[in-house]
Amino acid sequence: MTDKGPTSAPVDDSLDKIRELLIGRDDKYIEDKLNRNAKGVVSGVVSEALLDRETKDGSVNKVLVPLVEKSLHRSIEANSDKIVGTLYPLVGTLVRKAVSAFLVDFVEKTNALIEHSLSPKSITWRFKAWQSGVRYSDYVASQVYQYQVQQLFVIHRETGTLLHTVSSDPQKSKDADLISSMLVAINDFVADAFSPSKAAYDNELGEIKTDDFTLLINLGPQAILVAAVIGSAPPEIRGKFQLALEEFHQFYQKPLLEYKGDNRPFEGCGTLLNDCLVSEKKEAKQGKKKRLAGTLLVVLAIVSLLTLAFFRIELALLQNNIDTLPPEPGIVLSRTEINNGKIHLRLLRDPAAPSAREWLRRYGVETDDVSISESSFVSLHNAVIETKLLNLISAYPSLSIAREEANNLRLSGSISAAQYSLLLQKVNAIPGISQLNINANNITIPPVATDNSATLSAALAKQIASEVSGITLNFKKNQNTLAVSEMEKFNRLTLLLTQLQDVAHQINLSVAVFIMGASDRSGTTAKNKTLSRARADNVKNLLVSNGVDESLLLPMGLGSLPLNENAMGRTVFLNVLISEAKTTEDKNP
Amino acid sequence: MNQKKVCILGPTGVGKTSLVKQFVEGIFSEKYQTTIGVKIDKKQLSQNGNDVQLLLWDLEGIDRYCGFNPRYLRGATAYIVVVDQTRSQSLLEGLDILSMAREHYPDTPAFFVVNKTDLPTSWHWSEEEVNEHAKSFTSLIKTSAKTGDNVEDLFSTIAFWAQ
Numbered sequence: 001m002t003d004k005g006p007t008s009a010p011v012d013d014s015l016d017k018i019r020e021l022l023i024g025r026d027d028k029y030i031e032d033k034l035n036r037n038a039k040g041v042v043s044g045v046v047s048e049a050l051l052d053r054e055t056k057d058g059s060v061n062k063v064l065v066p067l068v069e070k071s072l073h074r075s076i077e078a079n080s081d082k083i084v085g086t087l088y089p090l091v092g093t094l095v096r097k098a099v100s101a102f103l104v105d106f107v108e109k110t111n112a113l114i115e116h117s118l119s120p121k122s123i124t125w126r127f128k129a130w131q132s133g134v135r136y137s138d139y140v141a142s143q144v145y146q147y148q149v150q151q152l153f154v155i156h157r158e159t160g161t162l163l164h165t166v167s168s169d170p171q172k173s174k175d176a177d178l179i180s181s182m183l184v185a186i187n188d189f190v191a192d193a194f195s196p197s198k199a200a201y202d203n204e205l206g207e208i209k210t211d212d213f214t215l216l217i218n219l220g221p222q223a224i225l226v227a228a229v230i231g232s233a234p235p236e237i238r239g240k241f242q243l244a245l246e247e248f249h250q251f252y253q254k255p256l257l258e259y260k261g262d263n264r265p266f267e268g269c270g271t272l273l274n275d276c277l278v279s280e281k282k283e284a285k286q287g288k289k290k291r292l293a294g295t296l297l298v299v300l301a302i303v304s305l306l307t308l309a310f311f312r313i314e315l316a317l318l319q320n321n322i323d324t325l326p327p328e329p330g331i332v333l334s335r336t337e338i339n340n341g342k343i344h345l346r347l348l349r350d351p352a353a354p355s356a357r358e359w360l361r362r363y364g365v366e367t368d369d370v371s372i373s374e375s376s377f378v379s380l381h382n383a384v385i386e387t388k389l390l391n392l393i394s395a396y397p398s399l400s401i402a403r404e405e406a407n408n409l410r411l412s413g414s415i416s417a418a419q420y421s422l423l424l425q426k427v428n429a430i431p432g433i434s435q436l437n438i439n440a441n442n443i444t445i446p447p448v449a450t451d452n453s454a455t456l457s458a459a460l461a462k463q464i465a466s467e468v469s470g471i472t473l474n475f476k477k478n479q480n481t482l483a484v485s486e487m488e489k490f491n492r493l494t495l496l497l498t499q500l501q502d503v504a505h506q507i508n509l510s511v512a513v514f515i516m517g518a519s520d521r522s523g524t525t526a527k528n529k530t531l532s533r534a535r536a537d538n539v540k541n542l543l544v545s546n547g548v549d550e551s552l553l554l555p556m557g558l559g560s561l562p563l564n565e566n567a568m569g570r571t572v573f574l575n576v577l578i579s580e581a582k583t584t585e586d587k588n589p
Numbered sequence: 590m591n592q593k594k595v596c597i598l599g600p601t602g603v604g605k606t607s608l609v610k611q612f613v614e615g616i617f618s619e620k621y622q623t624t625i626g627v628k629i630d631k632k633q634l635s636q637n638g639n640d641v642q643l644l645l646w647d648l649e650g651i652d653r654y655c656g657f658n659p660r661y662l663r664g665a666t667a668y669i670v671v672v673d674q675t676r677s678q679s680l681l682e683g684l685d686i687l688s689m690a691r692e693h694y695p696d697t698p699a700f701f702v703v704n705k706t707d708l709p710t711s712w713h714w715s716e717e718e719v720n721e722h723a724k725s726f727t728s729l730i731k732t733s734a735k736t737g738d739n740v741e742d743l744f745s746t747i748a749f750w751a752q
Contacts, residue, residue, distance in 0.1 A: 159664030161592040161644060177592070181629040181644050188660040189626060261591040261641075261666065261751070 062251065066268025134212075138230070147231035148279035153180050154248060154269065155224040156259055160184030163223060163259075163266040166273045183208075183217070183226060220245045222256040227276065237278065244276050311341060319343050321365060328359045329383035345372045350379035352387045380432035382407060388430045389438075396423065399443070407435065412442035418456055420445055421503070428495045457507040464500045465576035468493065468513065473539060473572045477520070480534035482542065490539075493574070494546040500576070501549050510579035515540050515555040520569035525559060533557025539572045590633075592642045593751040595744075596662050598690065599671035600682040601650025604704040607734035608671065609647045612744050617735050624649045627661060634748045641748045651686050659693040666751040667698040669743070670726070674703045677712035680722065687725060698750055701726035702743060707733040 023029050034041070054060040076083050087094075129139035151167040153176055162180040187205045208215040214233060218225040218241045225245040229237075248269060249256065255265035315338045322336055322343065330353025335346040347356055354362075356372045379385075389409070393401050399413035415423065420443065427433060471493050473486050482490060497513065504511045517536030519528040536555035544550045561569040597605045606624050611617055613630045628647045633640055646665070651657045662668060668690060672683040687699055701723050714722075723729035728746065732739040 156664070159592070159594045159644075159666075161594060161664075177631050177642065177644065178629055181594070181631075181646070185627045185629060185646065185661065188658060188663070192658040192660055261593045263590065263592060 059247070059251075062247070062272050065271040069268075146280040147229055147233045147237075149227050149229050149233075149237075149277050151176070151228040152273050152276055153183075153224075153226040153228075154245075154266065154273065155180040155184060155226060156256075157184070157220070157222055157224050159259075159261070161261060161263070163263050164269050164273065166270050166277060168277050168279070180226075183215070184224070187217070187224075216241060218242055218245050220249050222259075223248060223252075225276075234280075240276055240278070244272060247272055312338070315341070315343055315369065318365070318369065322360070322370075325360075325363050325365070329353060329381040330379040330387075331356060331359055332377070341369070343370045345370060347372065347374050348377040349374045350381075350384050351376055352384050352391065353379065378431045380435065382435055385430060385432050385436055389427065389433070389436070392423070392426055392430070399423075404439070408437045408439065410439045410442060414444045414446060417445050417453055418460075421457075421460060421499075425495070425499055428498070429492070431491070454507045457503045458509065461500060461503045461507070461509055461511070461578055464496050464503065465511075465578050468496050468500065468574050468576050471496075471574055475535055475570045475572070477567075477570060478523070478531070479570075480531055480538055482538060490542065494543060494548060497543060497548045497552070498546075501552060504578070511552050512554055512577040513552050514575040514577070515543075515553060515572060516558050516575065517555065517572050518558045518561045518569050520566045521560045521562070522566070523560075528560040529557050531557075532559050535572050590640045590642055591752070592644060593666040593748065594644045594646060594664055595747055595751075596646045596648060596665045596668040597671060598648055598651060598657065598668055598686050599702075600673070600676075600679045600686070601652055603650070603671045603673040603676075603679050603683075604734045605650070605669075605671050606647050608669075608702070608704065608732065608740060608743075609645050611734045611737050611740045613645070615737070617737070632744070634745060636745070636748050636752060639752070641751065643744060643748060652682060656689065657686070659690070662690060662694050662697065665694070665697055667700060667727075667747050668694075669700045669702050669747070671702045671704050673705050674731075675705055675708050675711045677714060680712065680714055680719070684722060684725070698727040698747075699725075700743070700747060701729045703729070703731045704734060706731050706738060707735045 024032070050060050125139055125143060126136055129136045132139070148168065150169065151165060153165045154163040155161070156163050160181040160183070162176050165176040183205075186208075191204050204219055205217050206219075207217060212230055214229045216227045216229055216233065216238060218227075218238070223245065225241055225248070227233075227237075227241055251272065252266060252269065319336050319338055322333070322345065325333075330350035332348040333345065334348060335344075337344050345356065349356060353359075356374060357367045357370075360367050360370065386409070390401065393399050393411070396413070396415060396419065398415055399411055402410050402412070404410050427438070471489055473482060473489060473493075475481075475486075476483055500511060500513075503509070515536045517532035517534065517539070519532045519535075521528075523531070533556070536557055540550075540553045540555040543553060563569050597609060599605050601623070602621065606622070606628065607617060609628075609630050613632045624647060626649055630645045630647065631642055632645070633642045635641070646661060648657060648661055670683045670687050670690075672679040683701070687701075690697075690699065703719065720729070727750070730739055730743045730746065732743055734740065
């Protein structure tokens with residue numbers, strides 16, 4: 001009985017004793033053993049362990065960088081002489097490298113500056129920045145970057161005070177202290193205002209967004225990471241921020257829990273945060289495409305300009321060629337011009353002259369690119385008059401024409417009296433025919449019965465008289481001289497009267513030609529009488545000077561005519577009286 | 590550098606914003622502008638060779654009809670309850686505000702500020718009564734935001750207390 005109680009206790013006790021003997025009280029032997037060999041154990045694997053950990057999550061660097069920076073700083077402060085001695089041999093190389101790096105950077109910056117300050121794009125950007133009221137540099141950043149994290153704030157969640165901030169451009173960093181506090185205040189306001197009943201954590205701000213600026217807010221248990229991003233940040237960037245915040249909590253857990261407003265422990269977290277200052281430039285591909293398209297356009301424009309210029313030069317040469325062609329009788333070139341890729345010619349051409357295209361082709365001018373507009377005119381060039389005469393003579397196969405001298409032509413052959421009379425009439429109708437000397441003495445007229453001939457001539461005289469009676473010469477108001485426009489009619493009149501007096505002479509007819517001058521109703525009766533007479537006299541004198549027998553002409557002034565159309569009165573009109581054909585007996589009683 | 594969050598509470602129109610403006614910028618404006626929400630300012634002080642940056646959360650005036658958002662006081666090193674010695678009611682309201690704040694943050698030091706000392710005292714509270722009420726606070730300071738009287742001292746005391 002007495003053995004029973006104590007028997008179980010020593011068993012337990014012995015186990016404890018054995019353990020105590022083996023590993024010591026509270027694992028003391030193991031700890032001692034480990035402590036004694038700690039250095040050896042750690043030194044055996046420290047490099048590999050560091051490498052493994054660095055490869056795994058890069059945390060070794062993050063821990064070491066601030067420590068090394070601090071140590072270096074202290075070392076330089078304490079042993080500056082030693083450091084100077086060590087660095088002295090390197091300084092020359094360092095300076096050279098620094099200078100060359102500076103120069104490269106300077107050149108690149110200058111290039112960028114030129115590109116951003118003088119290009120049309122930069123001017124447009126400056127205008128747009130001014131228009132939207134943002135700074136030029138901010139606008140450029142918003143255009144150049146797809147997104148850019150400009151500044152990061154780590155804020156103590158409870159107090160709203162700033163723990164640390166990093167910025168991509170320190171000059172642009174905002175007053176981080178106030179921003180941090182204000183952000184926390186806004187967050188508190190939102191949480192309180194929109195969810196009084198719910199747990200505050202459910203309703204905190206995740207993002208504040210303006211047109212071109214976004215504040216991405218990542219909440220952690222003790223700290224908030226806020227990223228100020230321009231442009232549109234991709235969703236995956238949030239993951240990066242969250243990871244950074246988690247790492248921050250991991251590394252600075254103790255200072256965060258013990259935070260009393262002192263942010264010195266967080267000074268080293270810049271390394272950790274710098275990884276989050278990321279940006280992505282907009283792809284320049286589009287620009288390149290645009291530039292390529294632009295180049296193509298420019299090349300096309302130049303090619304078309306050159307082609308146009310080539311055609312233009314070709315046309316100009318052709319134009320010059322036409323302008324310097326020797327003058328063609330019966331063709332007067334009045335104007336040449338280039339328009340719509342063609343040469344336009346304006347010319348005057350006598351119908352008897354060759355066609356303009358024929359003329360051009362004769363001189364080897366291609367007429368495909370030439371458009372011609374011509375007006376008719378009467379040429380007094382001897383060659384044209386000759387052509388007209390030849391055309392006329394060709395209708396009479398029995399006649400031939402030969403040149404005696406330069407302007408002397410001889411007609412020969414046989415023709416009836418009536419044909420001869422008609423021919424003369426036609427020849428005399430050729431304008432400028434007087435410039436040529438036509439010898440018709442060699443034309444023989446076969447004899448026909450005199451009576452017949454006299455009858456025919458009398459008929460001809462009547463025909464001419466009728467035509468003369470139909471001629472009206474118009475005058476300008478208050479003018480008694482014949483206008484140039486009436487000269488054609490006057491020439492015709494002269495010709496007719498010449499023929500008439502010839503025929504009359506042949507068959508011994510008496511002819512009286514009344515030249516009746518008239519006027520309109522304006523002016524006094526006396527003046528109108530004088531004016532009308534003057535008109536008749538002038539016509540008579542002109543006819544006389546053109547070879548018409550004065551004795552045939554009887555001018556008279558009618559004064560004003562009582563016509564409905566007043567202007568019709570300003571005329572000279574004619575009437576012819578012819579006596580009956582006289583027989584030989586009549587002539588010589 | 591040490592940063593300390595300090596909140597300024599009190600009824601409407603007692604001069605909270607004026608106190609901050611006098612302390613931070615050294616100016617006083619007769620023009621009255623109501624604070625909406627919260628306005629934050631900062632000022633750096635030197636205490637025994639250590640720099641302290643006070644982040645001053647100037648909260649909008651609190652009256653009996655609208656409570657205040659206690660979350661604003663989170664993490665504050667201290668808070669100030671300002672009352673106006675020309676309005677008896679402001680002291681009662683100030684005491685209400687203190688009790689509301691204490692309900693959420695019982696351990697945060699609370700400073701009692703009687704403002705507008707440039708004007709003659711025109712409330713009906715006797716000096717004894719005021720001192721009696723001041724016992725609920727960490728400290729009592731009488732200031733004038735207009736003349737700047739005691740303003741610097743008030744914030745220096747808080748900075749000292751916060752260390």
